[in-house]
Amino acid sequence: MSFMLLEGTSPLLLSIPHMGTAIPDELHAHYTPRALDVEDTDWHLDRLYDFAGALGASVLRPGVSRYVIDLNRPPDDTPMYPGASNTELCPTRFFTGDPLYVQEVLTPEEKQRRRAKYWQPYHDALMGELARIKAQHGFALLWDAHSIRSEIPWLFEGVLPDLNIGTAGGTSAHPSITEAVANVARSATGVTHAVNGRFKGGYITRNYGRPSDQVHAVQLEMTQKTYMREEAPYDYMESRAKAIQPVVRGMVEAALTACKALYGR
Numbered sequence: 001m002s003f004m005l006l007e008g009t010s011p012l013l014l015s016i017p018h019m020g021t022a023i024p025d026e027l028h029a030h031y032t033p034r035a036l037d038v039e040d041t042d043w044h045l046d047r048l049y050d051f052a053g054a055l056g057a058s059v060l061r062p063g064v065s066r067y068v069i070d071l072n073r074p075p076d077d078t079p080m081y082p083g084a085s086n087t088e089l090c091p092t093r094f095f096t097g098d099p100l101y102v103q104e105v106l107t108p109e110e111k112q113r114r115r116a117k118y119w120q121p122y123h124d125a126l127m128g129e130l131a132r133i134k135a136q137h138g139f140a141l142l143w144d145a146h147s148i149r150s151e152i153p154w155l156f157e158g159v160l161p162d163l164n165i166g167t168a169g170g171t172s173a174h175p176s177i178t179e180a181v182a183n184v185a186r187s188a189t190g191v192t193h194a195v196n197g198r199f200k201g202g203y204i205t206r207n208y209g210r211p212s213d214q215v216h217a218v219q220l221e222m223t224q225k226t227y228m229r230e231e232a233p234y235d236y237m238e239s240r241a242k243a244i245q246p247v248v249r250g251m252v253e254a255a256l257t258a259c260k261a262l263y264g265r
Helices: 025-030 033-037 108-137 175-187 203-208 238-262
Strands: 003-006 012-015 058-062 140-148 163-166 193-195 215-223
Touching: 003 108, 012 108, 012 238, 058 108, 108 140, 108 203, 140 203, 140 238, 163 175, 163 238, 175 193, 175 215, 175 238, 203 215, 215 238
Parallel strands: 012 058, 012 140, 140 215, 163 193
Antiparallel strands: 003 058, 163 215
């Protein structure tokens, strides 16, 4: 199976779409040797979010690398950030802008094959779990977890804030949820944050966050330097992680509390 879903007991679903590292053996020869190290992975987020079980959250995560297919991009490959550098449904470049492939294999047929084999099952599971949660609780909160290097000139200028909260410009979650999350980030010592800045939320947040349908979605794009080494071998740094993990947990808990309050829970 190309993903793993752990079913929880609360209204919260944690999606981690870019933590997969697998590139199928039959594709290895087409990628550059550097690509096989999958440097643009959202490393260690399962470990950083290991409190999810204590919150009763469902957890959805893939096995396949974003270099094979980007699960947080639209199926028609429409750019998420017009006018800026964008990664594609089937990426062709590293975050540095360098080519991923030695030999390009992304024919329309190959893109459709990957979409059917990897993208669709993940989104079917995501939709199914949100439907189950909503049927059980009357509402659902989707938290889409991401991390990224703090400086990537090809994607953004300067240094990225540590905690980037995205609610699709305020459309994917009730304002009280956005404000509750931002308040936690604002109160964290030595941590910078932004709300709906460079990262407003990808396809998952924008597509599934429907407050009018009792489904709220928040994306958190956090800098990797807050919890790990941003260069190879991309080590998890326990001391940094211990400092930021309570902040991240506080943000998730604040979102869940605010979401429940909307429905008198």
